[in-house]
Every structure is written in structure tokens, then in C-alpha cells.
Amino acid sequence: MEGPSADMDPELARQLFFEGATLVILGVPERSEFGIDANSWQVGPRFRGVKMVPPGVHFIHYCVTRNGGAPGETGPRTGIFLHLEQKDIRLLHWNPQDEEMVPAPQEEADKLREQLMSLDPFLGPYPYESMRRWVSLSSHIKKEVITKLQPKCGSIYAFPEVLPTEQMTHTEDRTRHNLPRYDSVCQSYKEGMARLPLMKQREGTEIRFSQLPAKMYPENATPAEVTQHSMDLSYALGCLLETYYPGQPLELLGELQFSFVCFLLGNVYEGFEQWKMLLNLLCRAETFAFQHPALYIEVISVLYHQLAEVPTDFFIDIVSQDNFLTSTLQVLFSFLCSPSMDKALRKKAMRFRAHLTKKFQWDFEEEPLDCAPLVVELPEAGEGDSNALVHNATS
Structure with a gap:
């Protein structure tokens, strides 16, 4: 130095x-x-x-x-x-x-x-x-966020130690779990993977990230309500905030930054997955955004600085050539840039969209694939009678 x-x-x-x-x-x-x-x-x-x-x-x-x-x-x-x-x-x-x-x-x-x-x-x-x-x-990672999220051991490992959930060193142990004998010949890759013991991360080394609610919709929701809450994730976002950050929605941005830093500087892939999950939740919570414009103004600022740290092709899936971030932000801009949105937030969102379009050459004008209508063929109801039901792909 x-x-x-x-x-x-x-x-x-x-x-x-x-x-x-x-x-x-x-x-x-x-x-x-x-x-x-x-x-x-x-x-x-x-x-x-x-x-x-x-x-x-x-x-x-x-x-x-x-x-x-x-x-x-x-x-x-x-x-x-x-x-x-x-x-x-x-x-x-x-x-x-x-x-x-x-x-x-x-x-x-x-x-x-x-x-x-x-x-x-x-x-x-x-x-x-x-x-x-x-x-x-x-900017949003405060002392309280560190205390809440950092592993109990105090260190964040790119490759944490994992241990088998059970030893299963004897043949009878594997038989009890319907696993093949060690000395038998593998017939396939799937069978080979099945022979490996179930592993878990050493206790105390886990990053204590927040978790999505078990259900993304309220109890006793009607099918129409289930569909609605699958498209607009405001209910799920509200449940997560109530569980982990009651009365402090800005602290969720601390976790968004914490997870990104873990990935960018700590080489922790789990951090990237958590960042994607939180981003998807925030970008698809339309009702919540209308109710909390100040929060989403900060969301845009956080994303602006985070995306400045990655190369232009970073988010492209090398298998499908699909960019998860483009489709996710496409949904976000669809309601942040609407005329009914808070004026200051709408202006900031439009400037951010223009910045991303220029820097990354991303197209936000096409309809997102996961929002396109999906036609589902129903079983025949009678002789020569068939019906088609149109669903949203996110339902």
C-alpha cells in the first residue's frame, strides 16, 4: 500500500x-x-x-x-x-x-x-x-443491518464449510434412506449425485438474509386474487417488510446493498441470488410503489450505482441469451413511468430508463415475455367442444 x-x-x-x-x-x-x-x-x-x-x-x-x-x-x-x-x-x-x-x-x-x-x-x-x-x-448499510445479516461467526465466506446432515458411513444407514450402496456401479449421473450425502452449511456461517413469505397471497384468497398477487407482489413485499423490517422499509435497501457487496467484493454467489430476489420483489410491487414513492426514489439511486459496477453483458444468461434484469426493470418502468405516478419519482424513473438504454443498449419498449398472455387449452367439455382460457404468464 x-x-x-x-x-x-x-x-x-x-x-x-x-x-x-x-x-x-x-x-x-x-x-x-x-x-x-x-x-x-x-x-x-x-x-x-x-x-x-x-x-x-x-x-x-x-x-x-x-x-x-x-x-x-x-x-x-x-x-x-x-x-x-x-x-x-x-x-x-x-x-x-x-x-x-x-x-x-x-x-x-x-x-x-x-x-x-x-x-x-x-x-x-x-x-x-x-x-x-x-x-x-x-449508503444504506447501517450498523443495525450488519448486526442483523452478518453470520454469527462474524466472517462471510465465498465457499463456506459444508457438513453432511448424517454420516451414513455404513451400508445399513444408506439402505434406511433408500440410497444405493457405495460399492455398486453408477448407471447414470443422476444416480451418482444421489449417492452423495445431503450437505448443510456449518452452523453459524450462514448469512442471515430475509426470506420470502411462504405464501405470496393472503389466506383464503380467491383464484382471481391469487392471480393478482402473483402479478403485483406488493402483498409479499409488505409481508417481508413486516417480518424483518417493521416500520423501517429503507433498511431493506441496506440488505439490497449488503447482498450486492457480498457478491461484488466477497465473491459470494448467494449474495447475488439474494440481490436478484429482492430486486424482483421491489420491481414487481406496483401498488406498494404508488404508496411509497420516496422509497422507490432511493431504489433507483441504489440501482444506478450498483449497475455502474458491472460490465454490460454481465446479466445475460449464456444459455438462453435472456437478460433477467431487462425484463425485471421493464415491469418496474411500466408503472413508475405512468402519468399517475408521483411526479418526482416518474421523472427520476424516466431519466434512469434513458440512462440504461444508452449505456447498456437495453430495450424497454417491448412487452416483457413474462407479461405476455398465455393461452391454455382446456380438456374437451363435450363432442367437438373445446375452450381456451387466457392466463397471464406470471400467474
């Missing part, structure tokens, strides 16, 4: 050193990759941490260099969300056995305060030139 920018005022640098937070990190193997927020570096022999860190939420991430590995070859990425106060000091030790950073007790970290000047040559400065980018990706 390089020193402060050459054009930074020395007095300002001194003030940032004492007013900003400090991360002291001891024992990280050389040539490992270490990053904070949207920045990453290769660890050198003098590295002991980061100084001048602005107060607020930050995401540190690292990949350790494996012994005997090829140059530049690192293990899977691990990340930690931190909320730092002004003049805060955090101490992390490298655990070589588990190959991860372990936070030290705060009392031990506080003892380092008097040694800050001596540690200064070994601390890399926080890169303030990239701070704006990080803030745009994390």
Missing part, C-alpha cells in the same frame, strides 16, 4: 491520522490479497494494517496465499463488515490454522493507542480518492 497522496496537505494528513479509525492487522502472510471496501492490494513484509479510515461501515476482504501454490494463487475470499467510530482502533490477528483474521478483544486493541506513532510506518493510508465509490455502494 502506498503512502498518502503527494498533493495531500501534511496538516490534513496528520488530522486524518488521529481522527480517523485504525485497523491493526498482524501476521497476514506475504503476497496474500487484502482489501478494504472497493480497494485491494498484495500484502508486503511491512504490512500491519490501515490508518486514516473514515468512520462508518466498511468491508474488509482477503485471500491468503497458499504454501506451495503458484505465484499469485490464493485461496477463496473471506470478508468482514465493520462499523468504525471516530478514532476507533480495531485489532485483528491472523490465525494460520484456520487461515482467517480473528478480532482481538477491544481491551487489547485499546492498548495499542499509545503505540500508534510507532506503528505509523507499517500502516497503509485509506485511499480517500475511492471513498465516494464505496459510499455509493453502502
Whole structure:
């Protein structure tokens, strides 16, 4: 990590050193990759941490260099969300056995305060030139969101440890579950997969994402109401908010950003899946959008900065050449840009649609495939009598 920018005022640098937070990190193997927020570096022999860190939420991430590995070859990425106060000091030790950073007790970290000047040559400065980018990706991630979502173990793993739900080491164990013997010959790929034991993530390592309600429609809903709630997901969105963020709908945007950062910087595919789920819910909740225009103004701002981080072809399914984001946003714009929508929200949505059309060359004018009518042939009711029922594809 390089020193402060050459054009930074020395007095300002001194003030940032004492007013900003400090991360002291001891024992990280050389040539490992270490990053904070949207920045990453290769660890050198003098590295002991980061100084001048602005107060607020930050995401540190690292990949350790494996012994005997090829140059530049690192293990899977691990990340930690931190909320730092002004003049805060955090101490992390490298655990070589588990190959991860372990936070030290705060009392031990506080003892380092008097040694800050001596540690200064070994601390890399926080890169303030990239701070704006990080803030745009994390503006809604508050301390409460981190506490709610971060795994109980404190670390977010790109490839978390998984364990079998049952050992099933003996033939009789597999017979009890109607699984084939280990010593029998596989007849197909499907059979081979069936021989693998059921796995679950090690307890305490799961990101505690919110979950969709079991039913997307109210109890005792009529078939027409079920269809309506399948097209307009406002009921499902309201249930999710009531369960996880009662009275605090903006905190859902914190989870939207949390999941995106987990994927973008932490290499966690589960984060991408959660981001897609939340985005789909928000983009298909028409009634909710009319009732909460201020929330959707923030949704557009969050998406604007997130989509600036990915290449233009990122969301295209390489198998079907379908872009899930185009069809999802198409639904969103269909009601955000309607004349009856809140004026400020409508204007922002139209500008965002124009921006995406220009940058990604996405066509939002065609009718979404999942909104096209689907004709379902019914069984014959009598001699030569047939009927057709038109359904919406989302029902």
C-alpha cells in the first residue's frame, strides 16, 4: 500500500491520522490479497494494517496465499463488515490454522493507542480518492443491518464449510434412506449425485438474509386474487417488510446493498441470488410503489450505482441469451413511468430508463415475455367442444 497522496496537505494528513479509525492487522502472510471496501492490494513484509479510515461501515476482504501454490494463487475470499467510530482502533490477528483474521478483544486493541506513532510506518493510508465509490455502494448499510445479516461467526465466506446432515458411513444407514450402496456401479449421473450425502452449511456461517413469505397471497384468497398477487407482489413485499423490517422499509435497501457487496467484493454467489430476489420483489410491487414513492426514489439511486459496477453483458444468461434484469426493470418502468405516478419519482424513473438504454443498449419498449398472455387449452367439455382460457404468464 502506498503512502498518502503527494498533493495531500501534511496538516490534513496528520488530522486524518488521529481522527480517523485504525485497523491493526498482524501476521497476514506475504503476497496474500487484502482489501478494504472497493480497494485491494498484495500484502508486503511491512504490512500491519490501515490508518486514516473514515468512520462508518466498511468491508474488509482477503485471500491468503497458499504454501506451495503458484505465484499469485490464493485461496477463496473471506470478508468482514465493520462499523468504525471516530478514532476507533480495531485489532485483528491472523490465525494460520484456520487461515482467517480473528478480532482481538477491544481491551487489547485499546492498548495499542499509545503505540500508534510507532506503528505509523507499517500502516497503509485509506485511499480517500475511492471513498465516494464505496459510499455509493453502502449508503444504506447501517450498523443495525450488519448486526442483523452478518453470520454469527462474524466472517462471510465465498465457499463456506459444508457438513453432511448424517454420516451414513455404513451400508445399513444408506439402505434406511433408500440410497444405493457405495460399492455398486453408477448407471447414470443422476444416480451418482444421489449417492452423495445431503450437505448443510456449518452452523453459524450462514448469512442471515430475509426470506420470502411462504405464501405470496393472503389466506383464503380467491383464484382471481391469487392471480393478482402473483402479478403485483406488493402483498409479499409488505409481508417481508413486516417480518424483518417493521416500520423501517429503507433498511431493506441496506440488505439490497449488503447482498450486492457480498457478491461484488466477497465473491459470494448467494449474495447475488439474494440481490436478484429482492430486486424482483421491489420491481414487481406496483401498488406498494404508488404508496411509497420516496422509497422507490432511493431504489433507483441504489440501482444506478450498483449497475455502474458491472460490465454490460454481465446479466445475460449464456444459455438462453435472456437478460433477467431487462425484463425485471421493464415491469418496474411500466408503472413508475405512468402519468399517475408521483411526479418526482416518474421523472427520476424516466431519466434512469434513458440512462440504461444508452449505456447498456437495453430495450424497454417491448412487452416483457413474462407479461405476455398465455393461452391454455382446456380438456374437451363435450363432442367437438373445446375452450381456451387466457392466463397471464406470471400467474
